[in-house]
Amino acid sequence: MLNQHFIDMCGQKSVIRELFMYGRERAAEIGYENVFDYSLGNPSVAPPESFTKEMIRLLNECEPVSLHGYSPTLGIDSAREAVAKSLNDRFDMQYEKKDIFMVSGAAGAIAHSVRAVTKPGDEVITFAPFFPEYRPYIEATGATLKIVPADINNFQINFDAFIDMINDKVMAVLINTPNNPSGIVYSTETIDKLAMILTEKEEEFGHPIYIISDEPYREIVFEGVDSPFVAAHYNNTITCYSFSKSLSLPGERIGYIAVNPACGDSELLVDMFGQISRGIGHNCPPSIIQLAVSKCLYETSDLSVYETNKNILYTELSKIGYEIVEPGGTFYMFPKALEDDAVAFCNKAKELDLIIVPSNSFGVDGHFRISYCIPTEKVERSIAAFQKLADMYL
Amino acid sequence: MLNQHFIDMCGQKSVIRELFMYGRERAAEIGYENVFDYSLGNPSVAPPESFTKEMIRLLNECEPVSLHGYSPTLGIDSAREAVAKSLNDRFDMQYEKKDIFMVSGAAGAIAHSVRAVTKPGDEVITFAPFFPEYRPYIEATGATLKIVPADINNFQINFDAFIDMINDKVMAVLINTPNNPSGIVYSTETIDKLAMILTEKEEEFGHPIYIISDEPYREIVFEGVDSPFVAAHYNNTITCYSFSKSLSLPGERIGYIAVNPACGDSELLVDMFGQISRGIGHNCPPSIIQLAVSKCLYETSDLSVYETNKNILYTELSKIGYEIVEPGGTFYMFPKALEDDAVAFCNKAKELDLIIVPSNSFGVDGHFRISYCIPTEKVERSIAAFQKLADMYL
Numbered sequence: 001m002l003n004q005h006f007i008d009m010c011g012q013k014s015v016i017r018e019l020f021m022y023g024r025e026r027a028a029e030i031g032y033e034n035v036f037d038y039s040l041g042n043p044s045v046a047p048p049e050s051f052t053k054e055m056i057r058l059l060n061e062c063e064p065v066s067l068h069g070y071s072p073t074l075g076i077d078s079a080r081e082a083v084a085k086s087l088n089d090r091f092d093m094q095y096e097k098k099d100i101f102m103v104s105g106a107a108g109a110i111a112h113s114v115r116a117v118t119k120p121g122d123e124v125i126t127f128a129p130f131f132p133e134y135r136p137y138i139e140a141t142g143a144t145l146k147i148v149p150a151d152i153n154n155f156q157i158n159f160d161a162f163i164d165m166i167n168d169k170v171m172a173v174l175i176n177t178p179n180n181p182s183g184i185v186y187s188t189e190t191i192d193k194l195a196m197i198l199t200e201k202e203e204e205f206g207h208p209i210y211i212i213s214d215e216p217y218r219e220i221v222f223e224g225v226d227s228p229f230v231a232a233h234y235n236n237t238i239t240c241y242s243f244s245k246s247l248s249l250p251g252e253r254i255g256y257i258a259v260n261p262a263c264g265d266s267e268l269l270v271d272m273f274g275q276i277s278r279g280i281g282h283n284c285p286p287s288i289i290q291l292a293v294s295k296c297l298y299e300t301s302d303l304s305v306y307e308t309n310k311n312i313l314y315t316e317l318s319k320i321g322y323e324i325v326e327p328g329g330t331f332y333m334f335p336k337a338l339e340d341d342a343v344a345f346c347n348k349a350k351e352l353d354l355i356i357v358p359s360n361s362f363g364v365d366g367h368f369r370i371s372y373c374i375p376t377e378k379v380e381r382s383i384a385a386f387q388k389l390a391d392m393y394l
Numbered sequence: 395m396l397n398q399h400f401i402d403m404c405g406q407k408s409v410i411r412e413l414f415m416y417g418r419e420r421a422a423e424i425g426y427e428n429v430f431d432y433s434l435g436n437p438s439v440a441p442p443e444s445f446t447k448e449m450i451r452l453l454n455e456c457e458p459v460s461l462h463g464y465s466p467t468l469g470i471d472s473a474r475e476a477v478a479k480s481l482n483d484r485f486d487m488q489y490e491k492k493d494i495f496m497v498s499g500a501a502g503a504i505a506h507s508v509r510a511v512t513k514p515g516d517e518v519i520t521f522a523p524f525f526p527e528y529r530p531y532i533e534a535t536g537a538t539l540k541i542v543p544a545d546i547n548n549f550q551i552n553f554d555a556f557i558d559m560i561n562d563k564v565m566a567v568l569i570n571t572p573n574n575p576s577g578i579v580y581s582t583e584t585i586d587k588l589a590m591i592l593t594e595k596e597e598e599f600g601h602p603i604y605i606i607s608d609e610p611y612r613e614i615v616f617e618g619v620d621s622p623f624v625a626a627h628y629n630n631t632i633t634c635y636s637f638s639k640s641l642s643l644p645g646e647r648i649g650y651i652a653v654n655p656a657c658g659d660s661e662l663l664v665d666m667f668g669q670i671s672r673g674i675g676h677n678c679p680p681s682i683i684q685l686a687v688s689k690c691l692y693e694t695s696d697l698s699v700y701e702t703n704k705n706i707l708y709t710e711l712s713k714i715g716y717e718i719v720e721p722g723g724t725f726y727m728f729p730k731a732l733e734d735d736a737v738a739f740c741n742k743a744k745e746l747d748l749i750i751v752p753s754n755s756f757g758v759d760g761h762f763r764i765s766y767c768i769p770t771e772k773v774e775r776s777i778a779a780f781q782k783l784a785d786m787y788l
Contacts, residue, residue, distance in 0.1 A: 001601040009669035111675030140673030207395040251681030275403035279534030281505030287645030
């Protein structure tokens with residue numbers, strides 16, 4: 001008599017996590033240094049020292065009852081104000097405290113945003129390749145997820161397919177730039193075109209269509225790449241942010257939602273997020289972590305290793321003969337597999353202790369994802385394995 | 395076109411929080427020392443020093459990438475194991491790691507438990523007086539909350555009313571002992587009688603009926619009071635625990651769910667909790683807090699002030715003429731108001747800068763809640779205000 005929906009979900013294990021577990025087991029057998037585990041998007045660089053110092057300062061200097069006391073439902077005032085200011089400073093926006101909701105990471109941010117702007121039966125569109133966890137977030141709300149097929153030439157948006165798919169039940173479009181798994185950053189041209197189409201469709205359908213902009217990789221953009229701040233290009237933008245990647249704090253579950261005040265409903269939406277949190281019993285992110293990150297808003301971990309790794313992989317794999325759209329950011333790359341069956345291809349890689357994720361999980365056939373948040377020396381040593389893998393085909 | 399359900403919730407502000415906000419404003423006007431704010435159940439004593447020390451040790455000594463890395467979905471292994479062991483040591487139980495789910499406080503624990511054991515349309519029974527947030531937790535799952543009226547003579551369970559109310563749609567009974575708002579601890583006799591009835595009804599209806607046992611006040615039990623560990627008396631018990639009160643960490647959002655392995659489905663339920671978290675986007679409690687509390691499982695804050703405050707209030711208010719069922723634990727007391735209209739009574743108290751919460755929020759008429767997690771000297775000074783309030787009636 002238990003809830004069958006959640007029992008069924010237990011059976012649908014994440015392919016990425018299974019590969020990661022395999023990698024761990026294999027490392028225990030043959031040694032960590034001999035497994036090239038490109039499965040998981042787990043940051044490999046330390047948080048900035050200022051974060052650790054601020055945590056220790058709070059613990060040493062603050063009166064502990066208030067330090068560890070309840071956060072207000074919408075987040076600690078000073079943290080919300082600091083986030084608003086940092087976005088205004090960096091992106092020339094007009095956020096105020098009332099537009100910011102502190103939340104436990106981008107996952108919660110997306111789930112809350114979808115709950116707020118849809119009713120069961122409404123539709124949300126996202127673009128392949130996409131992060132597979134979007135599906136459980138959106139299905140749990142009762143809305144339906146629709147996937148626009150990828151433009152595999154550049155992994156920007158396939159606008160023809162998008163225009164065919166949009167209808168008056170679509171309340172939100174969920175985008176992720178810089179993108180997991182492609183590493184591609186949507187250009188200003190892409191965002192402006194998307195904004196233009198949505199504005200037309202809002203008028204046609206007579207209701208707002210929100211962009212829910214999932215931005216955990218915002219700070220990981222490579223040299224010279226155009227990376228527009230989405231909300232600056234479209235008023236009805238709900239920005240979902242996580243400090244997991246920029247400050248290397250994935251376990252501490254901290255992020256925010258920023259609702260563009262130009263959308264007109266930002267304060268109401270932020271209030272609704274509070275009620276959504278209340279309903280699911282997840283009231284607010286941890287107080288001490290809210291306070292500590294709000295002192296590190298202009299900093300990041302040393303993210304340069306990801307660009308170094310990208311350059312090595314892109315250059316060397318291209319030389320071998322892999323077809324790759326060059327990433328503009330993140331720590332992901334999404335090359336074409338050397339056979340149509342991505343799962344078979346990744347299984348062959350596994351035999352070489354090269355752990356890569358087949359593209360099917362991300363809504364695209366015939367590709368694979370490399371998560372290159374691993375030490376550079378390991379990236380260098382892995383090239384031989386990619387060569388061996390190619391030798392089976394080329 | 396936003397989701398009306400959550401917009402409507404925004405209008406239903408918590409009475410307790412509104413009184414608390416009033417108390418803060420009033421304190422700003424006439425001075426903090428002149429407002430007797432008994433509104434909020436916020437711990438007033440510091441966490442144990444060992445918690446702060448362990449946090450600082452982790453920050454100073456641990457490799458930061460793993461320290462702040464993703465927690466497994468069900469919680470960090472060492473924390474789950476430590477929780478199981480501490481429960482076995484203290485309550486002679488048989489928990490293993492697989493029976494423990496780390497969760498961000500009792501609120502999430504209850505919401506997850508209800509989601510796992512009900513489908514929309516099922517019923518959950520709780521007993522007045524009850525914590526008003528149970529309503530949003532349960533309504534958000536699609537189940538229906540049924541309230542058994544209070545036995546105002548002793549605030550144990552009104553079994554006649556309970557037996558009238560239970561039917562085959564009831565999948566769970568939600569109890570809270572020691573109780574917010576009454577401060578009453580359910581006796582062994584009460585728990586055993588409840589277990590006996592549920593066992594009979596399980597047989598009659600042919601499905602399990604879970605006790606969801608909300609236990610954030612488990613460690614705040616006064617001298618000589620019988621406080622049975624519920625799961626030891628009923629196999630189908632899901633224990634929801636929070637460290638908010640015992641370690642004075644309400645803002646850090648940390649607790650656990652322990653499913654009695656004797657229920658037969660504990661591992662499945664724990665797996666389901668992981669999937670529920672995944673769906674709502676709230677993946678796991680913060681890693682560093684999981685690690686730190688798992689080193690403090692045999693400790694509490696110095697909770698003796700709550701018993702001191704209880705003794706003063708119970709003795710002095712009884713002398714004045716208030717009728718009170720003496721609390722056995724928590725930092726709450728639930729006396730009879732001196733007129734039938736609890737709201738009018740609490741408004742009169744407010745004029746004396748005595749902030750108490752009318753009982754209606756808790757599903758009982760004609761009473762009020764005192765949250766005596768405030769300094770003892772303030773409790774002592776507040777007696778005169780309770781006397782003045784009584785003088786208006788007696």
